[in-house]
Amino acid sequence: MLKHAKVAAFSLVAVLALSGCETNEEELETSVAELKPLNTETEVDVEWRSSVGSGIGKFYSNLSPVVVGDVIYAASREGKVMAFNKDDGDKIWQSDIRENPPKLWTYIMMEPVKSAKLSGGLTAAYNNLYMGTEDGYVVALSQETGEVLWRTEVKGEVVSAPAAGDGWIAVSTTSGHVAALHPDSGEIRWQLETDVPALSLRGTSSPTIANGGVLVGTATGKLSVILLDKGVPAWEQPIATIKGSTELERLVDADSKVLVVGTTVYAIAYNGNLVALDMMSGRALWKREYSSYRNVSAELNTLYLTDAKGSVTSVDLANGIEKWTNSELYNRHLTEPVVYKNTIVVGDFEGYFHFIDKETGRIIARYRHFNGWLTNAEGGQAQPVVADDKLYVLTRDGVLTAITLPEIND
Structure with missing residues (x-):
């Protein structure tokens, strides 16, 4: 029985092309x-x-650098986090988030080295760095020293960057859970579960914290707004409509990070739409048919x-x-x-x-x-x-x- 299976988005074009298309259409889809x-x-x-470090290789990890002042921070999947002077690239510090980082002797003896499986980050806020792992941990480091301050286990893999705002940290996981954590201690304020279909894309929407709410796309193609102080849903709006006859054709993940400009929310879904919604009510302002699993950007x-x-x-x-x-x-x-x-x-x-x-x-x-x-x-x-x-x-x-x-x- 298929249960909560995850598929890589990039492989879908080739797979979907084989579901009843003419040969020339298949070639067009996969070219x-x-x-x-x-x-x-x-x-x-x-x-x-x-x-x-060794980067992320062929694994599914979303680890983007982040700049704070004169420093740029970056991380590798294995668990190394580094701070560099952004002007000349000089290393300021290096840290390892693993509870038992490998020693030099480990490499000399060619012993197996366990990866931290870092998969979501980096987020800079409250003088700290926040990131998540495939093993379901949220980890906080000091921006100044790289010291690991806390690690907290949540329900599911954290494969997108945590959000920061209004004095809290929020993460979404592949199991459909959204959690709010205290930035200084990692204490979980609340966890809320959203629906996850039998088959979905390998990824989750990075939450956005704005105007007292946590905004996050779901694997069922919806935009959900959760009250930050209580952890209860404020409103939910579909941004994709399930179509097609096969499991792959019916994928509607909203894995892109929600963009908030003023009181307007912009969201996009795979096999769905690009929509603009009113932040307070969820009312649709406009909708256009686009399909994406990447974040959007805006200027002016x-x-x-x-x-x-x-x-x-x-x-x-x-x-x-x-x-x-x-x-x-x-x-x-x-x-x-x-x-x-x-x-x-x-x-x-x-x-x-x-x-x-x-x-x-x-x-x-x-x-x-x-x-x-x-x-x-x-x-x-x-x-x-x-x-x-x-x-x-x-x-x-x-x-x-x-x-x-x-x-x-x-």
Whole structure:
């Protein structure tokens, strides 16, 4: 009997293509776009590179760096967490979250080394760093020293970054549980269970804390708002409608992080919709048909998204009207979009970064990270991070790189 099975999102395109399609349609669904030559050559400056353990490899982990002041923090799946000077890459401290970190003798004798299975993070708040593991632990470290302050077990795997706000930490797990924890002690304030279907994507929505509520997407394609102080549901709104006849076709996970701008909530689901909702009531303001399991980004009056098939799209925040879409990166397993200078940046499974003009949607620069790859068929990724004029990239093999790009005028 199939119970709460998880599937990697990137493998679905190929699987779905085999469910009753014509041969040419199958080829279209599974084909990967070849990169077109660019008319312009733009030099990307590599400021520095540093190693962050062994990275996440082929495992499903979402461990993105985070910048606080002059420091950038990064982590590896095995359990290493490091702090670097964000300007020159000098290491400030290194920590290991495992209760019994391996010693040098362990490596010399080639003894088995247990992984911490870090899978969700990093979140910086309250002078601490917060992260989660596949074994169901939430862990807090001091930003200043890297000391492990506490670890608390919750119900289910934590494969998305914890949320911080209003004096609390919130996490969602693959078992459908949402929990609120005290940031200083790790004490659980409440845990609430949401529905999980028999088959869902391998991932969970990272919660958002805003206006006294915890907002989180569910595996049943709904946006749920939970009162932070009581742990009881305030309202729930479907953002996807179950369609199709097979289990795979009926996947409707809302695994993307909810975006809150003022009193408006923006959410997106796989095989579902991009919706704008009123924060207080849950009333739908507008709805557009897009499918994605990646987080969305916004700047000023524009929202940017990468859909499940690799298109990058710009829409108006006020009404959801599409401004432009770029489909040149079809099936290239894109990261979520980030705003960098006058471009939108996405990475792909071959280690390329594509710089897309914010106004026109045209790819105007490209950079390939050496020997690195960003996404793969197992899912998980480390999204690029922007701070000041630098773009920080952590590849799946654990290389953290700071790059800069001049203002591009094509």
